[in-house]
Amino acid sequence: xxxxxxxxxxxxxxxxxxxxxxxxxxxxxxxxxxxxxxxxxxxxxxxxxxxxxxxxxxxxxxxxxxxxxxxxxxxxxxxxxxxxxxxxxxxxxxxxxxxxxxxxxxxxxxxxxxxxxxxxxxxxxxxxxxxxxxxxxxxxxxxxxxxxxxxxxxxxxxxxxxxxxx
Amino acid sequence: xxxxxxxxxxxxxxxxxxxxxxxxxxxxxxxxxxxxxxxxxxxxxxxxxxxxxxxxxxxxxxxxxxxxxxxxxxxxxxxxxxxxxxxxxxxxxxxxxxxxxxxxxxxxxxxxxxxxxxxxxxxxxxxxxxxxxxxxxxxxxxxxxxxxxxxxxxxxxxxxxxxxxxxxxxxxxxxxxxxxxxxxxxxxxxxxxxxxxxxxxxxxxxxxxxxxxxxxxxxxxxxxxxxxxxxxxxxxxxxxxxxxxxxxxxxxxxxxxxxxxxxxxxxxxxxxxxxxxxxxxxxxxxxxxxxxxxxxxxxxxxxxxxxxxxxxxxxxxxxxxxxxxxxxxxxxxxxxxxxxxxxxxxxxxxxxxxxxxxxxxxxxxxxxxxxxxxxxxxxxxxxxxxxxxxxxxxxxxxxxxxxxxx
Numbered sequence: 001x002x003x004x005x006x007x008x009x010x011x012x013x014x015x016x017x018x019x020x021x022x023x024x025x026x027x028x029x030x031x032x033x034x035x036x037x038x039x040x041x042x043x044x045x046x047x048x049x050x051x052x053x054x055x056x057x058x059x060x061x062x063x064x065x066x067x068x069x070x071x072x073x074x075x076x077x078x079x080x081x082x083x084x085x086x087x088x089x090x091x092x093x094x095x096x097x098x099x100x101x102x103x104x105x106x107x108x109x110x111x112x113x114x115x116x117x118x119x120x121x122x123x124x125x126x127x128x129x130x131x132x133x134x135x136x137x138x139x140x141x142x143x144x145x146x147x148x149x150x151x152x153x154x155x156x157x158x159x160x161x162x163x164x165x166x
Numbered sequence: 167x168x169x170x171x172x173x174x175x176x177x178x179x180x181x182x183x184x185x186x187x188x189x190x191x192x193x194x195x196x197x198x199x200x201x202x203x204x205x206x207x208x209x210x211x212x213x214x215x216x217x218x219x220x221x222x223x224x225x226x227x228x229x230x231x232x233x234x235x236x237x238x239x240x241x242x243x244x245x246x247x248x249x250x251x252x253x254x255x256x257x258x259x260x261x262x263x264x265x266x267x268x269x270x271x272x273x274x275x276x277x278x279x280x281x282x283x284x285x286x287x288x289x290x291x292x293x294x295x296x297x298x299x300x301x302x303x304x305x306x307x308x309x310x311x312x313x314x315x316x317x318x319x320x321x322x323x324x325x326x327x328x329x330x331x332x333x334x335x336x337x338x339x340x341x342x343x344x345x346x347x348x349x350x351x352x353x354x355x356x357x358x359x360x361x362x363x364x365x366x367x368x369x370x371x372x373x374x375x376x377x378x379x380x381x382x383x384x385x386x387x388x389x390x391x392x393x394x395x396x397x398x399x400x401x402x403x404x405x406x407x408x409x410x411x412x413x414x415x416x417x418x419x420x421x422x423x424x425x426x427x428x429x430x431x432x433x434x435x436x437x438x439x440x441x442x443x444x445x446x447x448x449x450x451x452x453x454x455x456x457x458x459x460x461x462x463x464x465x466x467x468x469x470x471x472x473x474x475x476x477x478x479x480x481x482x483x484x485x486x487x488x489x490x491x492x493x494x495x496x497x498x499x500x501x502x503x504x505x506x507x508x509x510x511x512x513x514x515x516x517x518x519x520x521x522x523x524x525x526x527x528x529x530x531x532x533x534x535x536x537x538x539x540x541x542x543x544x545x546x547x548x549x550x551x552x553x554x555x556x557x558x559x560x561x562x563x564x565x566x567x568x569x570x571x572x
Contacts, residue, residue: 070534120396
């Protein structure tokens, strides 16, 4: 469904929301880091190339998106790229939320940790590591958080068996 | 997968002289002051906390995974079980997220009843916090008073939803049914005297020198730290950050209500106590406004393929029976997309991230719950303080382990 006020694709967003503080900040910093963008359900999603997420998080933080609210992953198995990381960042000044998105390929997926930008991302990244098996480089304490330490497998992956003996 | 290491119990450093000897203490997971199954590994130097490591996951039930196997409407009862002290806020947040995906218009009456019940639910949550927090400090009496009022709220929930705790009263597209005829009068009777009840708690605690000494200046959290750790709700406002999603990013008609958002700049346990007490008074005002201005009309959206028909219609009209059968057996398709809906519950900001692939079952549901993030700030709040203060601080951040572990 495409709603009348939705903007799909990078060009449409750059065209439709040129004055948006987050878009402006990302463009001023490094236009190449923005892989894709969309504006749907009144929510702006900026897809960042995987290697740049930490710097991108720092950029939107300086642009006024000061509060890290949530972060999680989606497994698009068997699609490609398989993993999607969604960071939800709130601005106390603009009373608005943006979503940063990173797409990762299968096979030991790893991405830079944003704990250097927001300490509070610590538990959220551990949870994604535990349940999806995505590694966060530079995380201070990347251990399982929900499952027991000796657990094998990552339960929220779509190919994780949900029935039968193990 | 490499890099999965053992349980991080601190190695007690064996110092040369006995003066530097630290001890590692396990608090929980069965400790009454941890409000659930939270395990805290505390490294102490005498009575002083040097390091603190929360160990969670004892209550992990995989609700997010379960959601992927259910129809959209079947997820609603699961959300109650996450934060069982504030069940209606969970229902509301999930329903709002799915309604956003469906682009569904909710009747005004349903929105107002949602506001009224969510505020009652917030009172419920704050009453349990106040009772248990005071009990942890040693003021046992308050617990009896707060649970007296909580019982009344639970009776109201039972009247409206048929369930005391796991209400599941909000459904996708509105409410499950019209509230009973005398319901609003009962809420009004309860609310009329509730302000005095708050005075009563306040009289028991606010001037109490023992309570004050245990709370004042304890568990300090600066505004910068609170934002960095992702702390939300009353602890964030007690640190001087003026943000409340009900006022700043209104949902479900909150923009039509007048209320104040209490903040404090002290940032300590006492400030969190004061902020929550004032919040309860503001909730009473919101409920009064909702009762006074309650609009008429239906409580369910006009979407026969999504909302279950009334029982009466289902038994008399063929169309309604077909829709009922289809919704129950096949669910309803939700357009593909991803939404994030944030609301302010009793503990802080709740967020539901729902990803749909266009089928009748959610592709992914992720819940952001405030206690999960707030727990990260515990070490900062307790470091260098006495171990007895830990109990006061845990009580003041008001965690629910059900929502941390999910």
